[in-house]
Amino acid sequence: MIATESSVATVSFYVNGVWEKPEGRALHHITNPATGAAIAGVVYADESDIDRAVRSAHEAFLKWRNVPVVDRVQVLYRYKALLEKYVDDVAATLTRENGKTADDAKAETRRAIQMVEVACGMPSLMMGDSLNDVARDIDCKTIRQPIGVCAGITPFNFPAMVPMWMYPFAIACGNTFVLKPSEKVPLTPTRAIELLHEAGLPPGVLNLVHGDRKAVDALLRHPLVKAVSFVGSTPVAKHIYTTAAAEGKRVQALGGAKNHLVVMADADMPKTVEAIIGSAFGAAGERCLAGSVLVPVGEAAGPLLDLLVKRTKSLAVGDGSQAGVEMGPLVTSDHRERVAGYIDKGLAEGAKPLCDGREKKSTDGGYFLGPTIFDYVTPEMTIAREEIFGPVLSVIRVNTLNDAIELVNRSAFGNATSIFTNDGKAAREYSSRIEVGMVGVNVGVAAPMAFFPFAGWKNSFFGDLHAHGKDAIAFYTEQKVIMSRWF
Ligand code: NAD
Numbered sequence: 001m002i003a004t005e006s007s008v009a010t011v012s013f014y015v016n017g018v019w020e021k022p023e024g025r026a027l028h029h030i031t032n033p034a035t036g037a038a039i040a041g042v043v044y045a046d047e048s049d050i051d052r053a054v055r056s057a058h059e060a061f062l063k064w065r066n067v068p069v070v071d072r073v074q075v076l077y078r079y080k081a082l083l084e085k086y087v088d089d090v091a092a093t094l095t096r097e098n099g100k101t102a103d104d105a106k107a108e109t110r111r112a113i114q115m116v117e118v119a120c121g122m123p124s125l126m127m128g129d130s131l132n133d134v135a136r137d138i139d140c141k142t143i144r145q146p147i148g149v150c151a152g153i154t155p156f157n158f159p160a161m162v163p164m165w166m167y168p169f170a171i172a173c174g175n176t177f178v179l180k181p182s183e184k185v186p187l188t189p190t191r192a193i194e195l196l197h198e199a200g201l202p203p204g205v206l207n208l209v210h211g212d213r214k215a216v217d218a219l220l221r222h223p224l225v226k227a228v229s230f231v232g233s234t235p236v237a238k239h240i241y242t243t244a245a246a247e248g249k250r251v252q253a254l255g256g257a258k259n260h261l262v263v264m265a266d267a268d269m270p271k272t273v274e275a276i277i278g279s280a281f282g283a284a285g286e287r288c289l290a291g292s293v294l295v296p297v298g299e300a301a302g303p304l305l306d307l308l309v310k311r312t313k314s315l316a317v318g319d320g321s322q323a324g325v326e327m328g329p330l331v332t333s334d335h336r337e338r339v340a341g342y343i344d345k346g347l348a349e350g351a352k353p354l355c356d357g358r359e360k361k362s363t364d365g366g367y368f369l370g371p372t373i374f375d376y377v378t379p380e381m382t383i384a385r386e387e388i389f390g391p392v393l394s395v396i397r398v399n400t401l402n403d404a405i406e407l408v409n410r411s412a413f414g415n416a417t418s419i420f421t422n423d424g425k426a427a428r429e430y431s432s433r434i435e436v437g438m439v440g441v442n443v444g445v446a447a448p449m450a451f452f453p454f455a456g457w458k459n460s461f462f463g464d465l466h467a468h469g470k471d472a473i474a475f476y477t478e479q480k481v482i483m484s485r486w487f
Contacts (some may be wrong), residue, residue: 011042011186011210013049014193016056017203022049028183033099033329034319036365040097042186045211050178050218053207057149057176058224060204065146065174069123073172079199080116086195087113092321094160094188099328099367100283101320105160112164112192114450115468119168125473126173138485144477146174147250148226151219153240154181155232156331157286157389159188165454166229169472171205175227178207180219182232184331186210220244227476229467230254231288234387234413234459241462252463252475254288254455256387257415260408261291261444262430264401264421265299268442272420273307275444276393279418281315281327281371282445285339285391288460289416289438289445293377293384294395295404301397305375309354312371317360329367330390336367339390343372346383346394352376357391379407387413401426409435415456416446437461 010027012019027041045053064072083090090112091105100108118125130141152166159181167177181189193208209215219225220243227250230240237255244251261279263272279291296304320328330336340358347353351374360370369391377384377394384394398404408417418440419430427441437456440446448454448469455466465475 009040011040011190013045013053013210014190014197014206014208015053016060016207017197030097030184030186031332032096033331034321034364034366036333036367040187042183042210044183045180045209045215045218047214047218049209049211050215050222053178053209054149054219054222054224056204057178057207060202061146061148061176064171064176064202064205067174069126069172069174072174073120073122075196075199075201076116076120076168076172079168079196080113080120082195082199083109083113083116083192086191090160090188090191093191095320095328097185097187098156098159099320099331100286101325101328102323104283104320108158109160111447111450112161115161115164116168118450118468119172122172122473125470126477128479134483138483140481140483142479142481144173144473144479147476147478148175149224150175150177150227150229150476151225152177152179153216153219153228153230153232154179154189156182156184157283157288159185160192162231163189163192165231165467165472167206169468170476171201173473173476175476176205178209178219178225180209180211180215183210183212216240217243220249221247225249227251228253229475231467237462250475252455252465252467253461254467255460255462256389256413257288257290257456257460258293258385258387258411258413259289259291259416259418260293260295260404260411262295262297262401262404262408262417262419263300263304264297264419264423264426266422267300267420268422269303269307271442272304273311275418275420275442276308277311277315279444280393281312281391284327284330284369286331286389287445289447290389291418291444292388292393294393295407296395296397297401297404298399301395305354305395309373312355312373315371317368317370319366327371327391330369331367333367335390336369339369339388339392342383342386342388342390342392346374346377346381346392349381349383351381351383351394379410385412401430405430405433409433412459413456414458415460416440418442418444418446
């Protein structure tokens with residue numbers, strides 16, 4: 001039986017500029033992960049809801065594509081101002097449904113705002129090239145045109161930022177959009193879209209629907225959807241990529257991760273430990289950039305683990321909305337059980353626990369789990385191979401930098417990795433040889449900013465063009481070459 005907070009409301013769909021409360025349909029509870037209390041109810045879209053949203057986006061596209069880009073971005077300038085004004089409100093909503101700490105939620109919202117800032121530069125960003133007299137009296141130019149209705153399907157862990165990897169860029173390019181955020185955290189994207197509505201976006205340019213795989217599959221198969229952006233786990237990313245591509249759509253599908261943090265003996269240990277704590281246990285390990293395998297090289301292990309274990313045991317775990325809390329709960333009760341299951345598995349496979357997160361008891365119905373560190377993990381163990389998506393760090397000791405590189409390159413994933421060292425040559429060799437999309441040097445979470453592209457390699461990404469940065473403009477536009485001669 002789920003306890004209920006007093007202000008439980010049904011989350012709305014937003015179609016053709018109208019907020020709709022689907023009545024008389026099954027409600028799914030959204031809970032506050034710090035308390036377990038129900039905070040909202042959400043209805044899952046069916047095929048006809050998706051069809052309505054896509055058709056509204058298509059109708060809007062026929063007008064929006066003709067609005068000059070300098071006018072389109074005026075909406076985004078107003079949106080940016082509103083996001084700034086309500087940043088605390090968006091961040092508090094985020095903590096309430098996702099569980100991450102207030103500071104972390106604010107940092108995520110700031111990153112989201114940065115996406116809007118970059119998309120405001122679309123008049124320059126979507127310019128083409130031109131060259132006169134490519135042959136006698138013939139000029140040539142390229143132009144970029146919007147592609148139509150784009151769909152975005154997003155995960156639970158960044159409900160403010162990840163949708164904004166997509167729709168500010170897409171609509172600034174002249175497309176229209178249907179967003180289907182994670183059904184676990186629908187409140188933050190809803191608040192973000194309320195502000196977009198307030199900024200004066202014309203009806204139908206952005207439509208918001210909630211739901212599960214049924215809604216996603218209807219989007220993937222809808223003939224009027226021309227491009228699909230997905231962020232989530234690897235099995236779903238693969239499904240999205242193969243299904244949407246087979247339907248002739250453009251797809252970018254960012255998947256899961258297993259990120260390695262390599263520490264050389266010459267690293268600055270206190271600073272490295274702080275970076276590892278942030279990487280492995282920040283957002284309770286629910287980040288696609290979270291460090292989840294620690295790889296001390298040679299003599300690094302002793303001093304590193306001494307400091308790391310001490311600091312980990314002092315980590316303040318609790319309700320993320322409270323001051324001083326460094327790590328919040330996991331997103332749902334099921335996810336907490338899944339992560340705890342990995343800790344059981346680590347023990348069963350013979351890894352040595354240096355801290356066991358299960359000792360942190362779930363108080364007040366929240367989905368808490370403390371940080372866990374396993375030493376003497378081998379590359380074959382389940383906890384070394386699979387994405388856990390929780391505060392569990394596995395230590396694999398190696399002898400040389402070359403061993404570290406080979407270990408990381410054997411992983412099925414290639415999202416992010418970091419090396420900690422004071423040796424420029426080691427850092428350079430690591431960055432160059434490592435088969436991973438995003439690399440940090442003495443940086444624990446190598447998250448590219450809005451004006452750089454974001455994506456991994458191998459099973460962490462399916463597609464060609466990455467999220468945000470210049471790739472977003474290429475993804476959300478079709479390029480045309482025009483050659484002209486005048487008699
Ligand atoms: P998820 O794959 O379970 O869900 C993501 C989205 O897909 C949700 O909107 C969900 O409704 C939908 N979905 C779920 N199952 C589906 C199915 N069978 N068919 C169609 N749609 C389906 O992911 P999650 O648990 O919400 O998020 C965590 C995952 O996202 C982790 O694996 C994490 O690494 C990954 N992630 C990756 C990045 C990146 O940049 N690579 C960023 C953030 C999160």
